[in-house]
Amino acid sequence: MAKVELKNINKYFGKEQVLFDINLRIEEGEFLVLVGPSGCGKSTTLRLVAGLEHIDQGDVTIGDRLVNRIEPQNRNIAMVFQNYALYPHKSVRENIIFGLKRAKVEKAVIEERLNSVAEVLQLTEYLDRKPAQLSGGQRQRVAMGRAIVRDADVFLFDEPLSNLDAKLRNQMRSEIRRIHKTYKTTSIYVTHDQVEAMTLGDRVVVMRDGFIEQCGTPMEIYLEPANIFVATFIGAPSMNLLDAVLFPGHIELEGQKLKLDDRFRNGSTKIPETGREVKLGIRPDFLLDENFTPPGATLAGIENCKIELMEPLGFDKELNLQLGNQTFKARLDLRTTSVEGDTINLCFDTGRIHLFDIESGVNLFRKQNY
Numbered sequence: 433m434a435k436v437e438l439k440n441i442n443k444y445f446g447k448e449q450v451l452f453d454i455n456l457r458i459e460e461g462e463f464l465v466l467v468g469p470s471g472c473g474k475s476t477t478l479r480l481v482a483g484l485e486h487i488d489q490g491d492v493t494i495g496d497r498l499v500n501r502i503e504p505q506n507r508n509i510a511m512v513f514q515n516y517a518l519y520p521h522k523s524v525r526e527n528i529i530f531g532l533k534r535a536k537v538e539k540a541v542i543e544e545r546l547n548s549v550a551e552v553l554q555l556t557e558y559l560d561r562k563p564a565q566l567s568g569g570q571r572q573r574v575a576m577g578r579a580i581v582r583d584a585d586v587f588l589f590d591e592p593l594s595n596l597d598a599k600l601r602n603q604m605r606s607e608i609r610r611i612h613k614t615y616k617t618t619s620i621y622v623t624h625d626q627v628e629a630m631t632l633g634d635r636v637v638v639m640r641d642g643f644i645e646q647c648g649t650p651m652e653i654y655l656e657p658a659n660i661f662v663a664t665f666i667g668a669p670s671m672n673l674l675d676a677v678l679f680p681g682h683i684e685l686e687g688q689k690l691k692l693d694d695r696f697r698n699g700s701t702k703i704p705e706t707g708r709e710v711k712l713g714i715r716p717d718f719l720l721d722e723n724f725t726p727p728g729a730t731l732a733g734i735e736n737c738k739i740e741l742m743e744p745l746g747f748d749k750e751l752n753l754q755l756g757n758q759t760f761k762a763r764l765d766l767r768t769t770s771v772e773g774d775t776i777n778l779c780f781d782t783g784r785i786h787l788f789d790i791e792s793g794v795n796l797f798r799k800q801n802y
């Protein structure tokens with residue numbers, strides 16, 4: 433186990449810069465997830481740590497070792513890729529211990545590690561099979577086993593589950609969590625699946641176009657996004673963004689005055705609060721039916737929202753709503769009796785909304801505690 437640090441990393445492919453001043457510190461035993469849209473630089477970041485890409489500027493350290501000039505095979509890392517290539521003619525056992533044999537690890541040690549890894553991955557009864565005789569998920573576990581058995585300082589995962597169907601993916605996700613709990617190996621995990629990111633990561637790094645947009649715990653990313661990009665990238669259905677105008681103590685939304693708490697009076701920067709246009713961000717899940725509000729919360733209300741569409745989802749109802757010229761979504765629980773065509777009064781905990789700068793998208797009043 434070791435900590436990993438990336439300092440001031442810039443990366444170019446030819447003339448094109450694909451990573452911009454990346455700074456990250458992954459603590460010993462931590463599980464860090466890199467998430468972001470296709471092409472944002474997740475794999476490149478991972479490959480820099482692995483030593484598969486040249487570092488143009490900046491430093492990568494693993495443990496206390498600067499590894500910029502150290503060959504991949506000498507970095508003591510284990511990688512699991514999307515296209516995990518198993519040796520088709522070797523048995524599961526041979527696939528898993530291949531690296532150990534090559535490294536001339538003692539036989540007894542190999543046997544012990546193999547058995548322990550096979551048990552954790554529930555592969556014991558498949559050790560004599562060939563990869564072709566396994567299911568996708570089992571093959572994936574063999575690939576994982578091959579990485580784990582090596583006792584590496586760091587695990588690097590690049591979308592290891594993206595080839596699996598939804599059910600297997602869920603299973604493997606739990607498996608990976610379990611493995612990390614057991615071995616606590618420092619891990620960096622790349623995915624563009626936000627659910628994977630939020631369920632696996634001790635911390636999550638949201639990237640866009642070669643930049644880190646935000647790095648934080650899943651809770652922090654979800655509840656206190658740094659900007660509109662993070663706010664709308666994480667969470668499904670996506671956070672609503674409504675045009676509103678900010679005044680001291682309240683906002684105006686489609687002619688309605690919504691009272692705000694004191695947090696919105698003193699932003700960290702000198703924000704002209706009177707008559708400033710902002711984007712009001714509120715997650716569909718944080719909107720409530722006025723008739724069923726919990727006691728004790730500081731609530732603000734939005735009145736007369738027209739229900740354009742209502743989709744029952746079992747425990748919830750998802751509503752498409754219209755207010756003035758703006759549309760937004762709410763996810764209410766099944767107690768709501770309103771139907772399509774009705775108007776409904778909604779409310780929300782003012783601690784759960786965000787006001788974003790229209791130009792930069794920056795979250796203007798981000799809380800440090802959530």
Ligand SMILES: Nc1ncnc2c1ncn2[C@@H]1O[C@H](COP(=O)(O)OP(=O)(O)OP(=O)(O)O)[C@@H](O)[C@H]1O
Nearest residue numbers: 445446450468469470471472473474475476477624
């Ligand atoms: N070998 C290469 N040569 C030139 N450009 C590259 C190379 N590898 C990656 N890129 C570019 O670098 C950028 C980042 O690519 P990267 O593979 O890191 O993205 P990613 O976030 O992993 O995307 P995905 O989710 O699609 O895997 C992209 O614009 C990509 O086109």
Ligand SMILES: [Mg+2]
Nearest residue numbers: 474475476590
């Ligand atoms: Mg990639």
